[in-house]
Amino acid sequence: MGEKKRLPLLAALILLALLFLAPMALTIAGSLMSSDEIAAHYGPVLADDGYMTEPVELRFLPDRPTAEQYENLVREPAYWQKYTNSVLYTVPTTLLQTAVAALAAYGFASRPGRGRRLLLLGYALLALMPYQVTLVPNYFVSKWLGLYDTRWAILLPGVFSTFGVFLLTKYMARVPKETMEAARLDGAGEWRVFLHICLPQCKSALWAAAMLTFFDNWSMMEQPLILLRGEELYPLSVWLSRLNGEQPGLAFAAAVVYLLPCLLIFALGQRNLGEGLK
Amino acid sequence: MRRTGSTLVRRARWRSLLFLFPSLLGTLVFFALPCGVVAYYALVSRPVDGAFAGLSNFAALLRNRAFLVGLKNTAILCGGAVGLGLPLSLGLALLLERNLPGKSLLRTAFLSPMLVPTVSVVLVWEVLFHQNGAVNAALETLGTGGIDWFHTGWGRWMVLLLYLWKNIGFHTLLFAAALAAVPRELLDMAALDGAGRVRRFCTVKLPFLAPTALFVVMLTLVSAMKLFREVWLLTGSYPYDYLYLLQHFMNNTFLSMDYPKLSAAALTLAGLMCAVVGLLFWLEDRAGRDLEHG
Numbered sequence: 001m002g003e004k005k006r007l008p009l010l011a012a013l014i015l016l017a018l019l020f021l022a023p024m025a026l027t028i029a030g031s032l033m034s035s036d037e038i039a040a041h042y043g044p045v046l047a048d049d050g051y052m053t054e055p056v057e058l059r060f061l062p063d064r065p066t067a068e069q070y071e072n073l074v075r076e077p078a079y080w081q082k083y084t085n086s087v088l089y090t091v092p093t094t095l096l097q098t099a100v101a102a103l104a105a106y107g108f109a110s111r112p113g114r115g116r117r118l119l120l121l122g123y124a125l126l127a128l129m130p131y132q133v134t135l136v137p138n139y140f141v142s143k144w145l146g147l148y149d150t151r152w153a154i155l156l157p158g159v160f161s162t163f164g165v166f167l168l169t170k171y172m173a174r175v176p177k178e179t180m181e182a183a184r185l186d187g188a189g190e191w192r193v194f195l196h197i198c199l200p201q202c203k204s205a206l207w208a209a210a211m212l213t214f215f216d217n218w219s220m221m222e223q224p225l226i227l228l229r230g231e232e233l234y235p236l237s238v239w240l241s242r243l244n245g246e247q248p249g250l251a252f253a254a255a256v257v258y259l260l261p262c263l264l265i266f267a268l269g270q271r272n273l274g275e276g277l278k
Numbered sequence: 279m280r281r282t283g284s285t286l287v288r289r290a291r292w293r294s295l296l297f298l299f300p301s302l303l304g305t306l307v308f309f310a311l312p313c314g315v316v317a318y319y320a321l322v323s324r325p326v327d328g329a330f331a332g333l334s335n336f337a338a339l340l341r342n343r344a345f346l347v348g349l350k351n352t353a354i355l356c357g358g359a360v361g362l363g364l365p366l367s368l369g370l371a372l373l374l375e376r377n378l379p380g381k382s383l384l385r386t387a388f389l390s391p392m393l394v395p396t397v398s399v400v401l402v403w404e405v406l407f408h409q410n411g412a413v414n415a416a417l418e419t420l421g422t423g424g425i426d427w428f429h430t431g432w433g434r435w436m437v438l439l440l441y442l443w444k445n446i447g448f449h450t451l452l453f454a455a456a457l458a459a460v461p462r463e464l465l466d467m468a469a470l471d472g473a474g475r476v477r478r479f480c481t482v483k484l485p486f487l488a489p490t491a492l493f494v495v496m497l498t499l500v501s502a503m504k505l506f507r508e509v510w511l512l513t514g515s516y517p518y519d520y521l522y523l524l525q526h527f528m529n530n531t532f533l534s535m536d537y538p539k540l541s542a543a544a545l546t547l548a549g550l551m552c553a554v555v556g557l558l559f560w561l562e563d564r565a566g567r568d569l570e571h572g
Contacts, residue, residue, distance in 0.1 A: 016388075023398075056408070103301065110297075139532075162301075221511075
């Protein structure tokens with residue numbers, strides 16, 4: 001392609017990329033504004049009280065940057081309690097789900113057969129079901145097992161979500177069977193084949209599956225609303241929506257701190273995404 | 279000798295089955311067995327001491343206006359997400375295939391929305407699409423007048439835009455990985471035969487992209503169904519007709535504890551999903567065969 005045609009294309013793509021980044025930039029800019037400035041720019045929308053006809057003004061730079069919101073956020077114990085809840089749900093779910101899924105994927109991929117293909121199809125279907133389909137079963141199981149209104153009600157079903165199994169099996173099926181067979185002939189047990197041959201070749205896929213699980217669980221919404229009664233156990237994802245309405249002055253800083261773990265994981269794992277989901 | 283061999287093989291088979299055990303146990307307890315409960319509730323008249331009701335719960339569902347509206351809106355949203363998202367992400371992947379400076383930065387920028395948590399997205403979307411929001415302010419200055427995004431059909435576009443913004447970069451990445459795997463020799467041969475850009479895309483690249491396209495459609499369905507989170511945070515439990523999703527119906531039915539109605543709805547939705555997935559697998563099978571006979 002000629003140099004002449006390349007420039008407009010590049011300009012268009014850069015513009016599009018900026019649009020994609022804009023919401024995050026808006027949030028970060030908002031988090032550095034004082035409560036008054038937020039009220040002035042975004043008040044009509046966030047406070048939502050009666051007849052305000054002033055339109056909002058998008059600001060990608062605060063007029064006078066201040067850490068006021070962050071200081072107020074530090075003094076908001078409820079926020080940190082819910083933050084801890086979010087971590088306590090998301091981190092174990094992600095780690096355990098990836099582990100369970102890796103084991104299961106090995107079970108599926110190492111010795112394919114008719115029965116296991118059918119089972120995997122069942123897993124794929126379960127993975128594709130919207131949460132609302134399993135809402136009633138989830139609720140009853142948590143009641144029967146005495147998990148209702150405890151952290152376990154959220155954690156356990158998350159650990160056994162089948163989405164990761166489906167992803168990892170697809171990837172593991174491509175680990176050369178000969179390598180695995182050769183190791184077995186050398187006397188390696190299944191466990192060692194799994195740990196030393198299969199897993200190292202699936203690192204990208206493991207990362208990708210873990211990342212998707214983390215992002216999904218960090219934003220969980222239906223499960224806490226259905227399976228928890230008390231607000232103390234709520235994760236940030238549910239609780240924060242209320243804060244946005246009640247204390248708009250805190251909304252942006254709260255969103256930025258909430259976003260940080262995702263940003264960290266994205267930065268660490270991004271290059272595995274494309275490779276790991278092929 | 280052969281006997282010991284086959285026992286060994288069988289024992290290895292069993293041992294590899296052990297790897298499946300934790301997942302199977304969890305799936306059985308938390309998903310598979312409870313589905314039996316759903317089937318039971320779908321067939322009885324009342325949650326407690328209900329009599330066998332045959333298919334009357336399903337029949338009632340088909341006469342329920344809220345269910346039908348929700349089903350229609352969810353279907354439109356899924357269809358829109360596939361219909362717009364698939365071509366856009368594939369197109370973007372094709373553009374990014376070209377030799378451009380800063381390509382990986384661009385890709386990261388497109389990918390970044392996937393990490394933004396739902397509540398934060400909703401915060402920004404409120405600022406943008408509120409009656410007094412930034413989009414309407416921009417429309418006012420253009421002289422077209424504002425749009426009531428939350429109470430008219432435009433709401434669907436607002437939600438679809440959110441879907442596209444959040445997912446398109448991720449799907450672009452998947453298509454880009456698939457495009458990179460198309461054998462160079464085939465493309466060079468086609469070019470030597472005088473095939474232009476479009477022909478090379480249709481005859482050489484497209485068959486290699488079919489499995490990825492299918493995978494993307496599945497991911498799209500999953501994400502489109504999860505859009506309920508955003509819609510719920512934006513509009514609450516009882517939104518205006520255009521944004522009332524099947525998931526609203528099911529959540530509300532759950533809260534009113536009408537389990538037979540809810541179970542019938544869950545089974546109907548599950549059945550529809552199975553039909554769609556079955557169709558997709560059938561298409562993949564055909565695409566795979568085409569590639570072999572190519």
